[in-house]
Amino acid sequence: MKFATDKDFMQSLQTLTIKGGKFGRAAAQVIGVLRLSQRKTELAEVFAGLVTTNHGESRIQHCTKYDLQGSCRLITVQHDGICLLLFAGDHEGCDEWLETNKGKRFHLKETQDGRIIQSTRVTESVANAASRLQTVSDFSTGALWEKLPLRYFETMTVGLAPELVAELKAISSIVSDEELVPLACQAPTSGQSDLLYDVFDLLRGGFVQEAKARVDRFEGSVVPLENASPAALETAVSGDEVMLVEDVDPVLFEHFVKTASYEKWMMYLHPSQRGFANKDFNGPTKLTGVSGSGKTSVLIHRAIRLARLYPNEKVLVLTLNRALSRMIHDLVSLALGDGTPLNLEVKSFWELCREKLAGIEPHNHLLYTDKTVATNPFAVSEYIDDIWAEYYEQRNNNRDAKVLAPLHRTLLVRSIYPCDYIRQEFDYLRSALAPSEREQYLALEREGRAIPLEERYRRCVIDGLVAWERKMTDVGAVDYLGLTTALYKHLEKLEPSYRCILVDEMQDFGSVELKIVRNLVRPDVNDIFLSGDPAQSVLTKYHRLSDAGIDVVGRSHSILKNYRNSREILNAASELFKRNKDMFASAPGIEILDPEFANFSSSPPLLLTAPSLKDEVLFALGHLHAKHNDSVNHSFKSCIAVCGLAQSELEDLSRQISLDVLNGDTNVVAGKVFLSDLEQTKGFEFDSMIILNCAAAAIPHPHLPAEESYRELCKLYVAMTRAKRELIISYSREASAFLGKVVDLFTIGEWHDYADAREQKTLRIRSGRFSAEPVLQNSELDGEAVLMCPEAVGLSSAAQEKLTQLVAGNNRYRGNKQIGWKTFDSFFESLRKSPALHTTNFVSRAMWDEYVGLHGRLALRSVEPKPATGRRILTLKR
Structure with missing residues (x-):
């Protein structure tokens, strides 16, 4: 006899446990049943001490209910060869659940993951109102039939009149039984009438998977459990809806029924993904999946299993994002409590680098702490941003970034904001090559970077990056790629210190970071597990697994089912x-x-x-x-x-x-x-x-x-x-x-x-990509400072050169004619008032038009947008 749990079972048991008192004692009885079912195979042994209720249950076929303490019940479905634990609760809760799940039936379905158990609800007769399913509308928009793959709709409408099919296609989630029943009854057979009613009833409640299963059952592509052979049942595996008790981790389960609900989907929603957690792979493995598919859940389960498999060696879960690292750590702690394996570590890459550098360079321990980082220890902080601005704009008599001037000016001509683009290029270079390898950048194929850079401009990047790293060192700060660079210098000293490393959001790791990962774990079975989604690549990095010595050929897998989002x-x-x-x-x-x-x-x-x-x-x-x-x-x-x-x-x-x-x-x-x-x-x-x-x-x-x-x-x-x-x-x-x-x-x-605005007397915030307060006001900007402003994007080379010549930060004269200005504002006003100065200073008409546009853009830089008036919906550009 096999034992399994339905998707509602765990939640019902947790609810019963949390209520405490007599309900807690009833929950303890059910936990006892679950424990026995993992060791015993006979019904009598598993349910020893429990008696069935006096009254049978007609709402679900093959249903058996057991009495528990405190007038509680345990609801099961039993067939030859398998027993399903469906729900545990008090009398009222059980009755409500049975009413909601009236007509529930189970079947075996062949999938690429194996033979799984699914369920759907089936109306005995649409003509009998008491036996009809009654789901509550989810009030979703659109035609219900469009929620089904086309083949399902075609299967259920075979032989129907075109007029009836058209009416069925018009049904929405607010359809009433008074409208739906007459349409269903127009089908030529009672079985098809029941099918039509059930499918549309399930769809209006949002139960798309059940609706598909109902069609499968009608066309005979699945095997009802009551008709399944013992051999077929023996090969059944856990799926999304029904989990075999042999796949329930007893330690996780004990803590699950006692904890809060935030982490429960992370730890329990995806039993069908358990294969990726439990399988041994002969080398590095990559698991990609759509957003919300349970990749992190798989990674957590796998990490726990590997930590138990190799109890005398360390297992590391690694993320780039420190907040995500903390969340995974908290999830594991909440799920396992005192049962957390002592050899399981969860770290961000920042923490890993700091830890390794503290051992290799103990004299630099102050540099590799986050004390200098004002509020965000991940170092994507306001302090690093301020240091960057000071470096790039060459403030406080620091002219190190002068080496970037040729690149800066050519990017302006190409309508690119150099400050942001060059910072991204620094990250790209640091993620691709170590300092000792940076000469290779001169010929590197810059995948994903759209602006071609000649060798002379690439040389600017290399020299500018050296100056930027020196600047951070001088002020005692470091960003996380700076830590990566510092640790990579000692790559040959990094010995394998982990039996397994599991990387979450692997698409955000550059090749340099992945080389460090490769060095920290020796090649072996289950050595590296990479999890992520290429569609979530948000960082400007060079990412190539082969360059890091990580080969996942033949060990790459994908999961496509989304569980999170509506x-x-x-x-x-x-x-x-x-x-x-x-x-x-x-x-x-x-x-x-x-x-x-x-x-x-x-x-x-x-x-x-x-x-x-x-x-x-x-x-x-x-x-x-x-x-x-x-x-x-x-x-x-x-x-x-x-x-x-x-x-x-x-x-x-x-x-x-x-x-x-x-x-x-x-x-x-x-x-x-x-x-x-x-x-x-x-x-x-x-x-x-x-x-x-x-x-x-x-x-x-x-x-x-x-x-x-x-x-x-x-x-x-x-x-x-x-x-x-x-x-x-x-x-x-x-x-x-x-x-x-x-x-x-x-x-x-x-x-x-849609909402009432919160009252707040003062709120200072500016919209737009370049919303920070400028260090210098417009009236103080000389030519070089103007070229640092985003408003200078698009300025021609000639206009840039002339601007830096004429507006060099001091007033200059030749005789009684002014040939140099302290600020752009004074320069602009002089030429506006005296057009003759255009000729004197070789400012062409085209160049003057550029300056007029530039002055206008600068004048708007500190002006807040005027509030829109009226109730008009603003137009979206297509």
Whole structure:
């Protein structure tokens, strides 16, 4: 006799346990049954001491109920060869569950993962109202039949009149039985009538998987459990709905029934993925999967198994994001408690580098701490941003970045903002090559970088990077790629110190980081396990596994089923990729996986507008305040992500509105509402996700190559797919071009029609990609300082050269004629008032027109956008 648990069983047992008292004692009886079922094979032995209820149960075929303490019940379905544990609860809870699951039947289905057990609900006779299924509408939009793959709809409508098929196609989630029953009864046979009713009833409740299973059962492509042979049952494996008790980890289970609910989907929702956790691989292995497919869950289960398999050797779970590292650590601790293997470590790459460097360079221990990093120990902090600005803009008499001037000027001509592009190029170079290898950069094929760079400009990058690293050393700070570089210098000293390393979000690791990973674990069975999603590549890095000595040929796998997002949210996110696929032409090796939708629906995502980013923030806060107050789910979590803000601005905003920023210090398991940029949301999930400032001025970056904007599209996709049931995207003035092709998948409106703004007397925030306060006011800018401003993007070489000659920071005269100016403002005003100076200073008409545009752009840099008026929905560009 095999024993298995249905998808509702664990949750019901946890609920019973938490209620305590007599209910807790009843739960203990059920736990005893589960323990025995893992060791015994006979019904009498497993249910010893329990008696069946006096009354039978007709709502579910082959159902047997057992009496528990405190008037509680254990509901099972028993066939020859298998017993399914379905639900445990008090009398009222059990009755409600049985009514909801009336007509539930199980069958065996052949899949690529093996023979799994599925269920669906079946009406005995559509003509009998008492026997009909009664699901509650999920109020999703669109025609119900479109939720099914076409082959399923064609199977269920074979032989029907075209007029009836047309009427069936018009059915939506608000269809009533008074409308549905007469349509179903027009089918030529009672069996097909029952089928039509059941499928559309299940679809209006959002139960797409059950609806498909109902069609499978009708066409005979599955085997009802009551008809399954003992041999077939013996080969059954765990699936999404039914898990064999032999696959239930007893330690995880004991803690699961006693813990809060946030971590439960991470640890229990994906039994069908257990094969990836339990299989031994003869070398490095790569698991890719769509967002929400349970990749991190697989990785956690696998890490726990390997730590137990190799109890005398260390197993490491490694992430790039410190907040994600902490969350995984907390999940393991909450799930296992005192049962956590002592040899299992969870670290961010930052922490790993610091730990190794502390042993190799103990004299530099102060450099490799995060004390100098103001608020975010991940070093993507306001302090690093400030150091970068000081270095790049050559403030405080530091002229090291002067070596970048030729590259800076050619990028301006190409309409690229050099400050951001060159910083990205530094990261790209550091992720590709160690300092001793950087001469190879001169000939490196820069995959994913759209702007070609001649050798002389690449030399500028190498020299500028050396100066930037020296600058950070001088001020006693380091970013995480700086740590990577520092550790890589000692690569030959890094001996294998781990039996297994499991890397989450592997697509964000560059080749240099992966070389370090390769050195820390010796080649062996189960040595390296890489998990990630190429579609979530958000960092400008050189990523090539072969360059790191990691060979996954023949050991690459994919999982496509999404469990996290509602059908509507995932569809919007997936279509965002598909309809903007032209942006991926230059993306190196990014494969967009086509997801299988989760088995639930929600309202369509919202696309809302407000007069300014400040208003967006206040409306979002008001909405979430009401949402959390109304929620009966105490584990309800939400996040506000903001596009286009520097980390320093995000930190400043967090202090003003009293929200935690997602970083290495964030306790996601304990917290409720968080603030983040787009990329730091990766790896998390939230009941409600609000993305602000999704405006044309903020995303994509207006002055970086359009060919590389796919990374920002990936960031937006990442943030969208964090939402389980509610997604709101918000903008002011003009929406991002990314959204123009998917507006049909959103409900469009204005914030004030959906929420009340939170009252806050002062809130200082500026929208737009370049929103930080300038160090120098316009009236103080000389020619060199002007060229550092984003407003100078697009200026011709001649205009740049003339500007630096004429506006060199001091007033100069030849006789009574001025030939040099201290500031751009005074230069512009002089030439405006005296056109004769154009000829004297060799300023052509075309050049003057460039300066007029530049002056106008600079004049707008500190002006807040004027609030929009009226109730008009702002136009989206397509």
